[in-house]
Amino acid sequence: MSTSRKAPVIVVTGTPGTGKTTHAELLAQESPIPLKHINVGDLVKEKNLYEEYDEEWQSYTVDEDKLLDELEPLASEGGIILDWHTCDIFPERWADLVVVLRCNHTMLWDRLEKRGYPLKKIQENNEAEIMDVVIEEARSSYAPEIVVELQSEGTEDLESNVSRIVQWIEAWRKDRGL
Ligand code: DAT
Structure with a gap:
């Protein structure tokens, strides 16, 4: 929570396949103020913010310090959508709103299968969705009133x-006299 930001930082999180990128893209288009969509997974790859690539899990082990250094100036400035499957590494002060997307696990399974994920990665994510991993992470990292x-x-x-988030942005700006 920052008093100096003129535009909010919106975290869009959820298990892979729940729709973060789809939501972030539409939100960036429909927002009343410019919001930059940051797909954190892509940023990690583009800027080499990882320690290694794990062949077995087909995923990158993120260098969290490097990632946070990269994002810090953007978060201080505001006007961004952070699209990532986890949110507990971001400092609490960064986020104005944390949206946790949810999806029933059979549908999630199909989406991840279509994406060509290896079976164990589909199972791991499916289980995470069933076990409420991301929502619990969000609730333990941020004030309850900013987690949706x-x-x-x-x-x-x-x-x-997306229209709910757009309304939230309008209210956020009005509260600050912007
Ligand atoms: P994520 O960024 O969380 O990994 P995504 O945005 O890439 O997920 O979505 C995964 C797939 O599911 C993609 O084909 C779009 C579809 N999808 C996600 N949420 C949806 C929704 N609410 N309605 C319709 N399709 C959706």
């Missing part, structure tokens, strides 16, 4: 979620 859990199963969810 939203269903992301169909296009109607996507549209209503």
Whole structure:
């Protein structure tokens, strides 16, 4: 929570496949103020912010210090959407809103299968969704009033979620006299 930011930092999180990137892209288009969509996974790859690539899990082991250094100036400035499957490494002061997307696990399984994930990675993520891993992480890292859990199963969810966040942005700005 910062008093100096003129535009908010919105964290969009959730198990892989719940719809973070789809939401972040639409939100960036529909926001009343410019918001830059930062796909943290892509940033990690582009800027080599990882320690190694894990062949078995087909994923990068993120260098958290490097990642936080890279993001710090952007978060201080505000006007960003942070799209990542975890949120507990971000300092609490960065986030103005934390959106946790949820999806039923059969649908999630299909989405991850279509993405070509290896079976164990599908199973791990599916289990994480069932066990509420990301929402619990968000609730233990941020004030309850800024954490919002939203269903992301169909296009109607996507549209209503994004319009809800747009309304939140308008209220956030009004509260600050912007
Ligand atoms: P994430 O960024 O969380 O990994 P994504 O945005 O890439 O997820 O979405 C994964 C797939 O599921 C993609 O094909 C779009 C689809 N999808 C996600 N949320 C959806 C929704 N609410 N309505 C329709 N399709 C959705």
